[in-house]
Amino acid sequence: MYYVYIIKCKGGLLYTGITTDIERRFAEHSGRLAGGAKFTRSHPPESIEAVWSASDRSTASKLEYVIKHLTKTQKLELIADDSCLSRFFGEDSRLYHREEVSY
Secondary structure: OEEEEEEEEHHHOEEEEEEOOHHHHHHHHHOOOOOOOHHHHHOOEEEEEEEEEEOOHHHHHHHHHHHHOOOHHHHHHHHHOOOHHHHHHHHHHHHOEEEOOOO
16 A cells, blocks of 8 residues: 655645655654655654555555645645545546545
């Protein structure tokens, strides 16, 4: 299972990524484990705002690509209302399932 996530970082910035382990990846971004992204080293993460699951890396990568190309306003809409996913991603939005954020 692959996950696409949006993290809120210091200063209100948003970071989108992909992983197989949300908890581990957030620990890496937070500096508790080695391997965080360059962006999150200079913009410390505050919280995970949204997570979607996908069955394989290719499918997850397509969602990550679309989300990374949204405006900040659109990303905030998507975080607040998952039904926006179909507006941004079309019929393929059925390939993704929004996960509860508990990290």
